Amino acid sequence: MLGKHILVIMAVACPSYAFAGAAERGEMVFKKCRSCHEVGTFAKAKVGPPLNDLIGRVAGSHANVKYSKAMVAAGKDGLVWTEEVLDQYLTRPRDIVPKTNMTFRGLKKPEDRADVIAYLKTFLSDEIIVSASNDPDVSPDILTIAGDPEYGEYLSGTCVTCHQVDGTDQGLPSITGWPQSSFVTVLHAYKTKHRENPVMQQFAGALSNDEIAALAAYFQSVP
Numbered sequence: 001m002l003g004k005h006i007l008v009i010m011a012v013a014c015p016s017y018a019f020a021g022a023a024e025r026g027e028m029v030f031k032k033c034r035s036c037h038e039v040g041t042f043a044k045a046k047v048g049p050p051l052n053d054l055i056g057r058v059a060g061s062h063a064n065v066k067y068s069k070a071m072v073a074a075g076k077d078g079l080v081w082t083e084e085v086l087d088q089y090l091t092r093p094r095d096i097v098p099k100t101n102m103t104f105r106g107l108k109k110p111e112d113r114a115d116v117i118a119y120l121k122t123f124l125s126d127e128i129i130v131s132a133s134n135d136p137d138v139s140p141d142i143l144t145i146a147g148d149p150e151y152g153e154y155l156s157g158t159c160v161t162c163h164q165v166d167g168t169d170q171g172l173p174s175i176t177g178w179p180q181s182s183f184v185t186v187l188h189a190y191k192t193k194h195r196e197n198p199v200m201q202q203f204a205g206a207l208s209n210d211e212i213a214a215l216a217a218y219f220q221s222v223p
Contacts, residue, residue, distance in 0.1 A: 021111070026119025029112045033104070039123050048102065052123045057081050057179035058143050059097070063220050070099035078140035080181060086120075087113050125174065135189040142188070143181050145213035152218025155211055158203060165222060176222040183216035 030039070036047040043050035049062040060067040060075035074097045079085065089096045090113045092106040107113045156165070163175045175183070189195040190204035191212075204212070 021114030021116070021118030023115070023118040023122050025111075026115035026117070029107070029116050030119055032107075033116070036102070036104075039120065051120055053125065053177070053179045053182060054081050054086075054120050055083060055124055056182045056185065058140075058181045061144070061180055063149075063180075063217070068097075068099060068101040070097050071101070076140075076144050078144075080140075080143070083117055083121075086117050090116065125178070135185050136192065136194055138181075138185050138188050142209050142213075143184055145184075145209055147180065147210070147213030147215070147217030149214065149217040149221045151211075152214035152216070155207075155215055156218055159215065159219075176219050178216070178220055180213070180216040180220050183219060184212055187212045187215070 033051075037049070037051050038044055038046055039051040043052050045062070045065045049065040049067075057080070058075045059079040059081060060072040079097070081089075085096070087110075090107050093100055093102045093104060107116065159175065165176065186195070187204045187207065190197065190200040191207070193201055195201070207215070
């Protein structure tokens with residue numbers, strides 16, 4: 001369930017998102033964004049955050065990025081970057097977050113916005129794509145818990161008995177570098193038994209919301 005912030009956005013924005021974009025064209029359109037944002041294997045924060053694994057991320061939540069107070073507040077109010085919300089934001093950013101530091105005026109052509117979104121989706125991990133499409137929504141109150149990465153590292157011993165802390169895939173998906181919202185969503189899907197792995201159900205079921213947030217903060221911070 002999305003927070004009231006997104007409900008307001010959905011009510012006032014038009015037209016609704018309905019285009020299937022082309023990633024190849026989106027790469028060309030994204031050149032307008034590159035002065036402030038990077039995406040790809042070696043993407044890092046510039047003026048704005050890197051845009052890997054953007055779909056499903058809570059606004060203003062990427063680690064080590066200095067956001068405007070308005071963007072952080074929007075995330076705490078429940079603003080999550082779904083495809084629909086991105087389409088609205090890219091139309092005219094300040095209609096969605098009025099006091100954002102982002103000065104970009106927007107993409108007026110619906111096909112340009114759809115193409116950019118399709119391009120950004122090519123930088124999602126498979127597990128995050130599954131999470132975004134099939135896992136139940138998590139309350140914004142849970143998604144916006146500020147996890148303690150040091151505590152998360154302490155808790156991570158069980159995780160790294162199977163998953164590689166360096167992010168390599170050795171038969172199991174990497175869990176490093178995920179946006180915290182996606183990590184939290186997946187663990188809650190196991191906690192509520194929407195995902196069927198019994199080992200993960202037992203592990204996630206024993207964690208508090210704060211502990212899940214701490215693990216999410218730690219694994220996002222791992223280089």
